Amino acid sequence: MSKELEPLADPGLPEHIHRKADIDPIAAKRAERQVAILFSLSAVGTLLFIYSFFFIKVDQFIFLPILGNTNAHQLGIGLGMAAGLFFIGIGAVHWAKTLMPDQEVIAQRHEFKSEPEDRDAFVKAAKDGAEAAGLGRRPLIKRTLIGAAALAGLPGVLMLRDTGPLPGKELEKTNWKSGTRLVTDPGDRPIKASDLEVGAVAQVLPELLPGQKRTLEDIGKDAVLLIRLRPAEFQLDEERLSWTHEGIIAFSKICSHMGCAVALYEQTTKHLLCPCHQSTFDVTRAAKVIFGPAARPLPQLAITVDGEGNLIAKQPFTEAVGPSFWERSS
């Protein structure tokens, strides 16, 4: 290195400055007292915990600023536990800082690299070992071993086979069939067209057959949102318009993006919003996506009325509901 580029010299570790407690016995005594007080505060905290645990009723409430009307039992044991732990820590640190030696010490580092002889010896030993085993000379053994080891992992994967059934066509099926009545969720009451005013919505599910029980898996596929608009507000093609009934239109409530329940309906704008990722669908245009990450409209359920005037499904969904998957064709 040339003389001009030489960096500044290291002046070395600065001299150790003594703390007050090192030179002044009164200060040391004071620090000792402070540590003792901190430890005592911890004990007080633990006592508060014990008291609160046994003597504050679990349904006792206390009004405090910021916290509001808060459960006193929970607060008492919590604060007691917090103080019991916190002050032990603060005390210990204060002790270490003021009374334990604070002279910094220097330890030397050693290079991690082994001595060259050692390294060479190791490499040689490893090589000799491999040589002795004859791995290089007997390729048949090597190849079959690699093959067998790779195969041996397979049972581990295969054994997971029975964790679940094969999907089959499961994702494309729902419980909506031609003629299934729409019933309110919750309540399971059938719905007449006249039950809904313009601007009204209803969360509906397919009616249960006698003896049938509804599972969460069913709800996860069948949930439908019913919305009534003025028929003139629709901008639908002939077919989709025929899927509505007197301005009532039905969509799958399960988001075509990631499966959240899409049910934030804005009556003024006729938009449906998904609260998870803010995909926005235009109800008047068959739930076309107008904002957000969803790529497909919500599937529309064709509806009509039966002889008694109850709303029924005209046909099953014509596409799979919910998020996309590899086998989905459109």
Place this chain on the structure above:
Amino acid sequence: MSARERVAGTVANYVDERTGAAAWMKKNLQKVFPDHWSFMLGEIALYSFVILLLSGTFLTFWFDPSMRTVVYEGSYQPLKEVEMSAAYASTLHISFDVRGGLLMRQIHHWAALIFMAAIVVHLLRVFFTGAFRKPREFNWILGIGLLTLGIVEGFLGYSLPDDLLSGTGLRIAQAIIQALPVVGTYLSFFAFGGAFPGEAFIPRIYTVHILLLPGIFLALITVHLMLVWYQKHTQYPGPGRTEKNVVGYPLMPVYMAKAGGFFFIVFGVTAFLGAVASINPIWLYGPYTPGQISAGSQPDWYMGWLDGLVRMAPPIETHAFGHTISWNILIPGLIIPGILFTGMALYPFIESWITGDKKEHHLLDRPRNVPNRTALGVMALTFTLIALINGGNDIIATHFSLTINQIMWFSRIGIIVLPPLAFVITKRICLSLQRADRELVLHGKETGRLVMLPHGEFIEIHEELTPEKRYTLTQHEQPKAIELVTEDAGGVLNPKGIRAKLQARFSAANAENIAKPTAAEVKELEGGHH
């Protein structure tokens, strides 16, 4: 010899005769640890992990990881006789019918948030100070592994109570699995034991959450710490601190008292939060059913940036040959995080390739002295932060009178424009700080005291720095750019071709620094002043 000393001696003898531990202990009780607040960040994470183990064990005494339907009969009135899963009902039981149960639930959840936050700031400290350089690359990769597992473990943890919010989170996780090309549907059906939500998933992730992942954590943390121990801690530069030594306090007693005390402090702060601040009030969320949802459904913060990315994704799906690929899920949910985490894990090797630096480093960098790395870190941080903001866009919108659409567009554009901008600005700031350091070393500190010279000129008195301070500001090495060798002396083209060119380009950018003052310059000025 007092009685106590005799007992201690006997015990030590007993153990040593059987293990020979005394020699090892003697050496390690005097192990030196450098002292700096930023070296405590990893400890916060470690202690939170211990708190998580303790509080988690408590919770398992009552939690019933089952999705079988039960009717709630506990003491929380607004859910009386509501049908729910046993998992949800038992979480309500812990919250309201076990004394201290709610406190423990809240401590567990707060500790998880602190755990993740501490891991992130610890990682940032290691990154910006260059502590990941040789010989610590392996420990850096372990750390990235722990961060990734932490995100998964946290997600599984808050999914267990089977409330409306966590069920929504599971629904989204299931949609991501289902979106995987070719195998997605099958994986989802195997994981959930059939169609979503099924009855299998919560018991399964319970085992993973309380057994498998904590076990892996314990193993990885042990190795992580053993490496720190064995390789000795890095230290900040300063007088007397070199690449060959480590300056600090001995383990016994100072560091033991401080570190031990800090464990109690972290536990105390977590318990305080558990006492005064409500977290994850599952009784308000209600039990999960796929047909319900709450406005403002977000994940915990360490997943929030992923959710923000998913929210801002463009609505693209490919439908071809009877198959669907959901880019709107795969890109933000898997591809971008995959690139980010792989890039992070490989960064030590990338940097060493760029700089051509294969030396061991035990002295930390001051971030300003490595402008490129610092700028890159800030760039990545900006990216994540924008994603995180978008992950809470609905809450931000209602609280700051904005619209979700505005925030979404800000994020969509910002995530492309702002990170590079952050890079440029940070690099400029670093160089300015280097310039300021240079000024400081050469001309001293501005004191603000004005003095009128006899001929009427005003000058400001500059106070010279101490030699210690000067050394601290100038001790670092400044990298030189790698020179591009296109062809060797014999006219043979460099076989590395484009790679060499890239390396030279990056290396040149990395070497862009303000020249630090040399001893000669300082001396010259000193002569001039006096």
Place this chain on the structure above:
Amino acid sequence: MKFISKYRRHKGALPILIMLALTGLGFTFSAATAAPASNTMSASAKSTLVEEGQTIFLKGCSSCHGLNAEGGAIAPSLIGVGAASVDFQVGTGRMPMQDMSQQAMRKKPVYNDEQVAALAAYVASLAPGPASLTNEQITWERDGNTADGGELFRNNCAMCHNFAGQGGALTQGKYAPTLMGVEPKHIYEAMITGPQSMPVFSDKIITPEEKLSIIKWIKAAESEPNLGGASLGRVGPVTEGLLIWVFGLGLLIGIAVWLTAKAR
């Protein structure tokens, strides 16, 4: 009488007088005509109320909603919206609107209860619509069921108003307001009239009894004390994350700085 004359300039004096006068008038008429139901207002009292409502309407509402409430470029027609709608919109202070922003906000009502009643009577006289209600008619405490209400709330309301009724964001800056501190009758009226962005919840879809349950659940959520400490706004993980970074980690780092600082 000194006691009464002392309060003659009180700001509540006029409405009280009007009330007394109307009641008196009503009683007189009902006594004179010997009507069986004393609860319903007599025809002429009603018409007085309508006239009064029309006066208020012309002064305060017609500039936007049209002289005959037929609607205008910036405001919808009020024909057929019913008294319930007026009671909700004006009674919660949403109408008259302060500015033509995205959405009318709940604020201190401009008109007092009597004026609201008069306005409602006027709008109801234009065409039939849902009748307004009094808080006494909303017997949620007696007829509601909290747990059922919670189920209904999560199915029908939580998606916009959040799991605890704290409100939430809609598209383009619109929002679902918080339900905390809203009068029971106004909650009920909102469900049957569907104000602004909110859809209508018809009585056949959510029965009147179920609506009372929803109100009971909302009131339970409103009065529920903080079971686990500060509620952090009951908006989910966003505020929790904010607290842990700002307070939790901030405090711990602060302590770490103290811990490693040299003692003097």
